[in-house]
Amino acid sequence: MAAEDKARSPCVSIxxxxxxxxxxxxxxxxxxxxxxxxxxxxxxxAVLVKVAEREQMVAL
Structure with a gap:
């Protein structure tokens, strides 16, 4: 798998x-x-999809 295909951690150090x-x-x-x-x-x-959904809920 190419490095650019690997899912990166969503960590923002908070x-x-x-x-x-x-x-x-x-x-x-x-x-x-x-x-x-x-x-x-x-x-x-799959976790990143959930993270995106959760971020949308926080933004509301």
Whole structure:
């Protein structure tokens, strides 16, 4: 797999979990953050879709 095809972490170095166990910086759950390095690229892309959905909810 080419490096440009690999899903990049959404981490923005603002690491703090809220009361819902959601990072206020990257919108991943604590579990998603912990498992990120062991996820397949397909799993990572699925998390990124969820992150985008969560960001839309925060923006409302």
């Amino acid at each position: 690491c703090a979990l809220d009361e819902r166990d959601m990072c206020i910086g990257c919108q991943r759950t604590g579990d998603e953050i912990l498992r990120w390095t062991s996820m397949t690229n397909c799993e990572r892309k």
